[in-house]
Amino acid sequence: MPTLISTRFLLLVGESLHLRRALATSRSVLLHTSVKCMSQVEPNHASLTLSSIGFQTKTEAGNRSTSNKVKPFGSPSENLKSKGKPFGINEKKKKVVRVVEKQQIEFAPFAAKSFPELGLPHVLIERLEKEGFTVPTEVQSAAVPTILNNRDVIIQSYTGSGKTLAYLLPILSVVGPLRGKGDDDGDENGKNLGIEAVIVAPSRELGMQIVREFEKVLGMDKKRAVQQLVGGANRTRQEEALKKNKPAIVVGTPGRIAELSASGKLRTHGCRYLVLDEVDELLSFNFREDMHRILEHVGRKSSADPNSNAGKSERQLIMVSATVPFSVVRAARSWGCDPLLVQAKKIVPLETVSPSEPVSLSRSSLPNSAVPSQAAVESLPPALKHYYCVTRLQHKVDVLRRCIHALDAKFVIAFMNHTKQLKDVVFKLEARGMKAVELHGDLGKLARSTTLKKFKNGEVRVLVTNELSARGLDVAECDLVVNLDLPTDSIHYAHRAGRTGRLGRNGTVLTICEEPEVFVVKKLKKQLGIPITSCDFSEGKLLVTEEEETVSTSSS
Numbered sequence: 001m002p003t004l005i006s007t008r009f010l011l012l013v014g015e016s017l018h019l020r021r022a023l024a025t026s027r028s029v030l031l032h033t034s035v036k037c038m039s040q041v042e043p044n045h046a047s048l049t050l051s052s053i054g055f056q057t058k059t060e061a062g063n064r065s066t067s068n069k070v071k072p073f074g075s076p077s078e079n080l081k082s083k084g085k086p087f088g089i090n091e092k093k094k095k096v097v098r099v100v101e102k103q104q105i106e107f108a109p110f111a112a113k114s115f116p117e118l119g120l121p122h123v124l125i126e127r128l129e130k131e132g133f134t135v136p137t138e139v140q141s142a143a144v145p146t147i148l149n150n151r152d153v154i155i156q157s158y159t160g161s162g163k164t165l166a167y168l169l170p171i172l173s174v175v176g177p178l179r180g181k182g183d184d185d186g187d188e189n190g191k192n193l194g195i196e197a198v199i200v201a202p203s204r205e206l207g208m209q210i211v212r213e214f215e216k217v218l219g220m221d222k223k224r225a226v227q228q229l230v231g232g233a234n235r236t237r238q239e240e241a242l243k244k245n246k247p248a249i250v251v252g253t254p255g256r257i258a259e260l261s262a263s264g265k266l267r268t269h270g271c272r273y274l275v276l277d278e279v280d281e282l283l284s285f286n287f288r289e290d291m292h293r294i295l296e297h298v299g300r301k302s303s304a305d306p307n308s309n310a311g312k313s314e315r316q317l318i319m320v321s322a323t324v325p326f327s328v329v330r331a332a333r334s335w336g337c338d339p340l341l342v343q344a345k346k347i348v349p350l351e352t353v354s355p356s357e358p359v360s361l362s363r364s365s366l367p368n369s370a371v372p373s374q375a376a377v378e379s380l381p382p383a384l385k386h387y388y389c390v391t392r393l394q395h396k397v398d399v400l401r402r403c404i405h406a407l408d409a410k411f412v413i414a415f416m417n418h419t420k421q422l423k424d425v426v427f428k429l430e431a432r433g434m435k436a437v438e439l440h441g442d443l444g445k446l447a448r449s450t451t452l453k454k455f456k457n458g459e460v461r462v463l464v465t466n467e468l469s470a471r472g473l474d475v476a477e478c479d480l481v482v483n484l485d486l487p488t489d490s491i492h493y494a495h496r497a498g499r500t501g502r503l504g505r506n507g508t509v510l511t512i513c514e515e516p517e518v519f520v521v522k523k524l525k526k527q528l529g530i531p532i533t534s535c536d537f538s539e540g541k542l543l544v545t546e547e548e549e550t551v552s553t554s555s556s
C-alpha cells in the first residue's frame with residue numbers, strides 16, 4: 001500500500017520555506033492519492049473520521065505510552081512534511097526521510113477538550129489561553145486538524161459556532177509570527193514571505209470583525225501581521241500600510257482585494273491560503289467579476305514565470321458558511337482539490353454530497369413542501385426559540401416594542417428589507433423612549449463603525465438594519481432578533497436568526513407579519529425543520545397562542 005505509507009512520511013529535514021513551497025506544489029498529486037487511500041478505508045463513502053484521514057491526538061499518543069514522543073499527525077510541522085514524495089526536493093534531502101509507522105487510532109477528537117489536542121503550536125496556545133479561549137468548539141475540533149493536514153475544505157456549521165477560529169487557528173499555525181517555526185518577520189533567513197493568506201468576506205463589517213479576531217489572537221505587539229483591505233476605506237492608506245507593514249495575512253472585501261491585485265499593489269501569487277468566508281454570499285452575481293479575479297490570481301503562479309506551472313493552484317482553499325447550497329458544492333469541486341466537507345460531527349469528501357441530499361439549506365433543493373432534513377436544522381443554533389406574531393402593518397413597531405419589554409431584551413436586532421424604512425422605525429422607537437439606531441450600506445464607513453460600536457457598547461438598545469447585518473455580525477449579548485419584514489427565504493431567515501443565541505447562549509427570534517403572510521412563516525417552519533410558534537404580547541408578557549406543532553426531523 002505505497003500511497004498510504006507515503007502520506008505518513010515525516011521528514012527530518014529542517015522546515016525551510018523552499019521545502020514547504022515545494023511540498024505545497026505537489027499537493028494536487030498527493031491529495032489525489034490520499035483520497036484514493038481514503039476510499040479504501042471508507043469503501044461506501046461513509047463519514048470520515050479525523051483518524052481515517054491521518055490524525056491522532058496527543059491524548060491518544062499519551063494513553064499508549066507516557067514516553068511516546070510522536071506528535072499528532074495534525075501538528076503543523078508534520079503536516080508540512082507529510083506530503084509523501086515532494087515535487088522539487090533534491091535527492092540529498094530525500095535520503096533523510098524516515099518512515100514513522102501509522103499509529104493505531106482508537107477515536108477522533110471531534111469534541112476535543114483543549115486546544116493542545118488539535119496540534120497547534122505552543123506559542124499560539126499560550127496566546128489563546130491569554131485571551132480566554134480554552135476549549136475548542138465542535139467545528140473547531142473537526143476543522144483545525146483537517147486544515148493543518150493541508151486539505152481543501154468547506155466548513156459548514158450553524159451560526160455562532162466559532163467558524164472564524166476554525167480556519168484562523170490552522171492558518172496562524174503556519175503563517176505569521178505565531179507559527180510553529182521561524183522568526184517573527186520571515187523565513188529562517190529573515191526574508192519576508194509576502195502575503196501568505198487572503199481572507200475574503202462579503203461585507204466591510206464582517207471583514208473588520210475577522211481582522212479583530214486575528215488581532216485578538218496575535219496580540220497587540222504582533223497585530224501588524226494582519227491587514228484589512230475593505231472597501232469604503234482610504235485605498236492609498238491601505239497601499240502604504242501594505243508596503244510598510246508587510247503583512248502575512250490580508251482580510252478584505254472582494255472589490256478592494258481585486259482592485260489592489262489588478263493594480264499590482266497586492267501580490268498574492270505566492271499565497272498559501274485562500275479563505276472565502278460566507279462563501280454562498282460571495283458566489284452571488286454582485287461579486288462575480290471580483291471573485292473571478294481572486295480565484296484566478298491568489299496562490300496561483302503567474303504565466304509570465306517560465307519556471308512555474310502557470311495557473312496551477314498551490315493554495316489551500318477554505319470555504320466557510322452556515323448555509324451551503326449545492327451551488328457552493330459544485331463550485332468548490334471545480335475550484336478546490338478533492339475538498340472535504342467539514343461539519344461539527346462529521347467529515348465527508350465533497351464527492352459524496354449529492355443535490356438530493358443538500359449539505360444545508362438550499363433554495364433549489366427544498367421544494368415548497370420539503371420535509372426538513374437534519375442538514376437544514378444544522379444551520380441554526382439549537383438553543384434558539386422561534387415565534388411569530390400576526391398584526392397589521394401600522395402596528396408592527398408597537399409589537400416590536402411590546403416584545404422587547406415582555407422579554408426584557410437588552411440587545412435587539414430588527415431586520416427590514418428596504419433601507420428607506422429603517423429611519424422611520426428608529427424615529428418611532430425613539431418617540432416611545434427606546435434608544436435605536438439604523439445601520440445600512442448607504443452610510444459611510446465611519447458612520448457604520450460608530451453605529452455598531454454604540455450598539456455593542458449598549459448605548460442603544462435596538463439596531464434597525466437590513467440584510468447587511470445578517471451575515472457574520474457577532475454581538476455575543478444579542479438576545480433578540482426581530483423580522484419586521486419577512487426574509488426572502490430560509491437561508492436569509494437562518495442568517496438573520498443566527499445573530500442571536502451565539503456560542504450556546506439563549507436567544508429568541510420573532511417574526512412580525514401580516515395575516516396574508518402567515519403561509520410564508522409556515523413554509524419557513526417546514527423548510528427549516530423548527531417550531532415557529534404563534535404568539536402575542538399582553539400585559540408585558542409573551543403569550544403563546546397556538547399549540548406547538550411537532551416538527552419531525554429526519555436524522556439521516
Ligand SMILES: Nc1ncnc2c1ncn2[C@@H]1O[C@H](COP(=O)(O)OP(=O)(O)OP(=O)(O)O)[C@@H](O)[C@H]1O
Nearest residue numbers: 135136137159160161162163164165322472474503
Ligand atoms: N473556542 C472558543 N471559546 C470561546 N469563544 C469562542 C471560541 N470560538 C469562538 N468563540 C467566540 O464565539 C463567537 C462566535 O464565533 P464566530 O463569529 O466565529 O461564529 P460563526 O460560526 O462564524 O458565526 P456566523 O455563521 O454567524 O458567522 C465569537 O465571539 C468568537 O470569539
